[in-house]
Amino acid sequence: EVQLVESGGGLVQPGGSLRLSCAASGFTFSIYWMDWVRQAPGKGPEWVANIKGDGSERYYLDSVKGRFTISRDNAQNSLYLQMNNLRAEDTAVYYCARDLSMEQFDYWGQGTLVYVSS
Amino acid sequence: QSALTQPASVSGSPGQSITISCTGTSSDIGAYNHVSWYQQNPGRAPKLMIYDVTNRPSGVSTRFSGSKSGNTASLTISGLQAEDEADYYCSSYTFGLSPAIFGGGTRLTVL
Numbered sequence: 001e002v003q004l005v006e007s008g009g010g011l012v013q014p015g016g017s018l019r020l021s022c023a024a025s026g027f028t029f030s031i032y033w034m035d036w037v038r039q040a041p042g043k044g045p046e047w048v049a050n051i052k053g054d055g056s057e058r059y060y061l062d063s064v065k066g067r068f069t070i071s072r073d074n075a076q077n078s079l080y081l082q083m084n085n086l087r088a089e090d091t092a093v094y095y096c097a098r099d100l101s102m103e104q105f106d107y108w109g110q111g112t113l114v115y116v117s118s
Numbered sequence: 119q120s121a122l123t124q125p126a127s128v129s130g131s132p133g134q135s136i137t138i139s140c141t142g143t144s145s146d147i148g149a150y151n152h153v154s155w156y157q158q159n160p161g162r163a164p165k166l167m168i169y170d171v172t173n174r175p176s177g178v179s180t181r182f183s184g185s186k187s188g189n190t191a192s193l194t195i196s197g198l199q200a201e202d203e204a205d206y207y208c209s210s211y212t213f214g215l216s217p218a219i220f221g222g223g224t225r226l227t228v229l
Contacts, residue, residue: 045209047217047219061216095164102150103209103218108165
């Protein structure tokens with residue numbers, strides 16, 4: 001059974017940092033593009049970043065470039081999102097998601113809430 | 119890039135059929151056959167219901183179907199059931215600022 005379990009969210013002040021983790025199981029993690037998708041309260045989802053199976057390609061939403069870094073450890077079947085210089089507008093539930101193909105996500109984690117506030 | 123446009127709400131009675139529209143542009147829905155639909159219940163993660171415009175993942179009811187014409191995609195749910203009540207989001211692959219763009223969501227109410 002495919003499982004994605006996020007952790008690392010919480011309350012952080014503007015300008016602060018958080019590192020999100022996503023533990024994957026039940027599939028061959030290393031062959032899939034993996035993504036982070038966030039959803040602000042009452043809004044639709046928003047794609048944040050993705051990374052190729054071997055880690056050789058990474059892409060970011062413009063508004064997070066230079067602040068967020070996506071990475072993965074295929075030996076540990078884990079996906080990460082390092083978030084620095086957080087802003088109030090980054091407040092959202094962050095999901096890790098498996099890319100079935102062409103940014104269509106067939107499995108999602110349960111999400112972890114990031115709340116940026118002073 | 120603007121979000122895809124969906125109606126805020128739709129409703130129907132058990133057994134009826136409803137259709138949710140999702141309007142984009144020639145840069146997203148109109149350009150690619152990579153339109154997906156997600157069902158989301160309160161406090162839960164989105165669930166993939168349709169991908170590549172018309173395909174259903176294993177385990178998704180055949181009551182759910184997708185289509186596309188020009189820059190507009192549609193999700194049809196036939197034989198409405200109470201358990202279908204949820205928020206539905208469309209998404210499309212796009213070449214631009216980000217590779218995936220989502221709609222604002224449609225709340226389906228089963229009367």
